[in-house]
Amino acid sequence: MSNKPSLNTVLSPRVLDLYDVSNSIVVIIDVFRATSTIATALYNGAAKVIPVDSVAKCIELGKITEGITAGERDGKVVEGLQHGNSPAEYPREFIEGQTLVLTTTNGTRLLHMALERGASEVITGSFPNLSAVCDHLVKENKNVILGCSAWKDKFNLEDTLFAGAVIHRIQEHFTIHCDSSLMAENMYNLHKDDMYQFIRKTTHWHRLAAFGLEKDLEYCVTKDVANVLPVYRNGALIAAEI
Amino acid sequence: MSNKPSLNTVLSPRVLDLYDVSNSIVVIIDVFRATSTIATALYNGAAKVIPVDSVAKCIELGKITEGITAGERDGKVVEGLQHGNSPAEYPREFIEGQTLVLTTTNGTRLLHMALERGASEVITGSFPNLSAVCDHLVKENKNVILGCSAWKDKFNLEDTLFAGAVIHRIQEHFTIHCDSSLMAENMYNLHKDDMYQFIRKTTHWHRLAAFGLEKDLEYCVTKDVANVLPVYRNGALIAAEI
Numbered sequence: 001m002s003n004k005p006s007l008n009t010v011l012s013p014r015v016l017d018l019y020d021v022s023n024s025i026v027v028i029i030d031v032f033r034a035t036s037t038i039a040t041a042l043y044n045g046a047a048k049v050i051p052v053d054s055v056a057k058c059i060e061l062g063k064i065t066e067g068i069t070a071g072e073r074d075g076k077v078v079e080g081l082q083h084g085n086s087p088a089e090y091p092r093e094f095i096e097g098q099t100l101v102l103t104t105t106n107g108t109r110l111l112h113m114a115l116e117r118g119a120s121e122v123i124t125g126s127f128p129n130l131s132a133v134c135d136h137l138v139k140e141n142k143n144v145i146l147g148c149s150a151w152k153d154k155f156n157l158e159d160t161l162f163a164g165a166v167i168h169r170i171q172e173h174f175t176i177h178c179d180s181s182l183m184a185e186n187m188y189n190l191h192k193d194d195m196y197q198f199i200r201k202t203t204h205w206h207r208l209a210a211f212g213l214e215k216d217l218e219y220c221v222t223k224d225v226a227n228v229l230p231v232y233r234n235g236a237l238i239a240a241e242i
Numbered sequence: 243m244s245n246k247p248s249l250n251t252v253l254s255p256r257v258l259d260l261y262d263v264s265n266s267i268v269v270i271i272d273v274f275r276a277t278s279t280i281a282t283a284l285y286n287g288a289a290k291v292i293p294v295d296s297v298a299k300c301i302e303l304g305k306i307t308e309g310i311t312a313g314e315r316d317g318k319v320v321e322g323l324q325h326g327n328s329p330a331e332y333p334r335e336f337i338e339g340q341t342l343v344l345t346t347t348n349g350t351r352l353l354h355m356a357l358e359r360g361a362s363e364v365i366t367g368s369f370p371n372l373s374a375v376c377d378h379l380v381k382e383n384k385n386v387i388l389g390c391s392a393w394k395d396k397f398n399l400e401d402t403l404f405a406g407a408v409i410h411r412i413q414e415h416f417t418i419h420c421d422s423s424l425m426a427e428n429m430y431n432l433h434k435d436d437m438y439q440f441i442r443k444t445t446h447w448h449r450l451a452a453f454g455l456e457k458d459l460e461y462c463v464t465k466d467v468a469n470v471l472p473v474y475r476n477g478a479l480i481a482a483e484i
Contacts, residue, residue: 011397014256018396154260155253157421179399179445183429190432203421 005143007174009163009181012150013110022118025142027125027133027166030107030149031158032204033085035230036220037102038237039129040087043226045096048236051108055080058103067099075211078103086216087128087226099236106149111232114147124237127162128219128226132242134169136229144174146181157187157202158221161195164188165223195221247385249416251405251423254392255352264360267384269367269375269408272349272391273400274446275327277472278462279344280479281371282329285468287338290478293350297322300345309341317453320345328458329370329468341478348391353474356389366479369404370461370468374484376411378471386416388423399429399444400463403437406430407465437463 010016029035038049052058055071055078062069062082070083077084081103090100107124114122120142125133137144146166148159164184167176171185191198196218199205205217219225230237252258271277280291294300297313297320304311304324312325319326323345332342349366356364362384367375379386388408390401406426409418413427433440438460441447447459461467472479 011253012257015254015395015397018394152260153257155257155422155425157425160425177445177448180397182443183397183399183402183425186429186432187425190428201424203419206419 004173004175005141007144007146007167007176007181008178009146009148009167009184011148011155011160011180012153013106013113014153016110016113016117016147019145021114021145023120023143024145025121025123025137025140026114026119026145026147027123028107028111028114028147028149029125029159029162030104031126031162031220032208032217033087033220034102034104034107034149035124036126036128037085037087037090038124038230039126039226039228041090041095041100042230042237042239043129043228044090044092046090046098046100048238049100049102049230050236051111052101052103053105053108053112055103058101061101065099065101067101069101071103075208075213086213087219088216106151110147110149114145115232122232124230125162125166127165127221127223129228129230130162130165130223132227132229134166135242137166138170138173151204156204158199158204160184161188161191161221165192246415246417247383249386249388249409249418249423250420251388251390251409251426253390253397253402253422254395255348255355256395258352258355258359258389261387263356263387265362265385266387267363267365267379267382268356268361268387268389269365270349270353270356270389270391271367271401271404272346273368273404273462274450274459275329275462276344276346276349276391277366278368278370279327279329279332280366280472281368281468281470283332283337283342284472284479284481285371285470286332286334288332288340288342290480291342291344291472292478293353294343294345295347295350295354297345300343303343307341307343309343311343313345317450317455328455329461330458348393352389352391356387357474361387364474366472367404367408369407369463369465371470371472372407372465374469374471376408377484379408380412380415393446398446400441400446402426403430403433407434
């Protein structure tokens with residue numbers, strides 16, 4: 001048997017309990033758009049990003065931290081919050097030094113589930129910070145769970161493609177006995193040179209493109225444009241030194 | 243909007259409740275090996291196949307129906323049962339006119355879940371009866387759920403490949419807004435000319451090939467060698483007229 005650490009891909013929060021999360025690094029993946037926005041805000045100098053699962057909590061923590069509150073439902077800023085989920089809303093001149101309190105549903109829930117199940121570390125991944133994630137996982141040499149946030153627990157392609165991109169890059173360093181990982185890598189490899197076109201076929205594209213967010217979605221599958229490593233510590237995601 | 247019926251793919255029993263099963267035809271898929279064996283037994287003249295979820299129930303129903311009891315765990319016939327899960331065990335000279343009581347875990351559970359959730363019809367699908375399944379779905383012109391039995395609720399590739407084979411064949415007749423279906427069709431299309439080699443990479447292959455079942459697994463991905471339509475009626479799967 002190989003002494004390499006294991007790597008598994010979890011296609012939906014609904015099946016996280018089938019995997020041994022304890023002592024693993026869990027990568028939370030929510031490509032459209034939470035983890036892409038988190039990477040972008042931290043890359044542009046945000047002090048921290050606090051992910052919360054409800055609008056009420058977002059407003060409450062926004063007051064306590066004097067932070068910027070942000071969140072969307074169906075592509076529109078939620079009433080009572082200040083900003084949306086678009087990475088384009090967080091340039092350096094706006095976000096540097098600030099705390100961003102971001103309400104997301106799928107990704108935040110998976111993050112808390114991973115912590116409850118004993119993950120040794122939780123980081124977030126998206127195409128804008130692909131290399132930072134890959135480099136970190138190879139360097140740490142620990143078991144890895146690639147956690148797709150999915151859409152209301154339903155499988156989605158964009159999160160799976162990112163898992164596949166990570167596997168494509170680092171698979172030689174891990175022991176992988178996981179059909180989900182094999183599928184994810186196959187799907188990424190099949191579409192890696194045609195990503196902008198392929199994402200137009202996903203269900204999420206059809207949900208969000210109606211709100212004119214095509215540029216956003218294309219940004220969210222562009223590699224290494226916000227190459228930072230968001231690590232969850234003391235209730236917030238911060239940019240780790242890489 | 244199109245008036246075509248919808249088609250969705252369910253990657254694990256764990257997420258069946260996220261889909262509207264009522265008034266849909268549900269195709270139970272358990273390629274290695276339950277639904278391949280069911281197709282083969284019925285094709286070879288079995289009167290009916292009763293799928294049960296426990297060994298105790300298998301023995302009990304075997305007595306009541308004077309049927310042949312069958313079931314494996316980890317590639318070996320279970321103590322107290324007469325036969326195994328291999329399609330090769332059910333040639334016409336053995337199974338014709340008989341009742342087969344088959345204990346399987348993943349597939350049987352999904353079948354009962356689909357019935358409880360109001361499926362209008364439950365059929366079983368596998369590569370040996372691919373054409374019969376496709377022809378039936380096109381003819382019926384109803385909403386379809388392709389239900390992958392998975393492995394202890396974990397995603398598996400072989401069931402997904404069969405879902406992809408069905409979609410590849412009949413997609414023009416359905417409205418498909420489903421990332422799982424798009425992925426399944428992509429995976430089937432990628433590997434359709436290399437199936438015998440590709441299945442050697444699946445986790446299930448590694449589980450079963452240790453028991454010398456390579457020929458079995460290759461049979462289970464061979465199209466139309468037992469082209470019958472198993473339909474669930476009154477507690478048993480029978481061969482419908484096609």
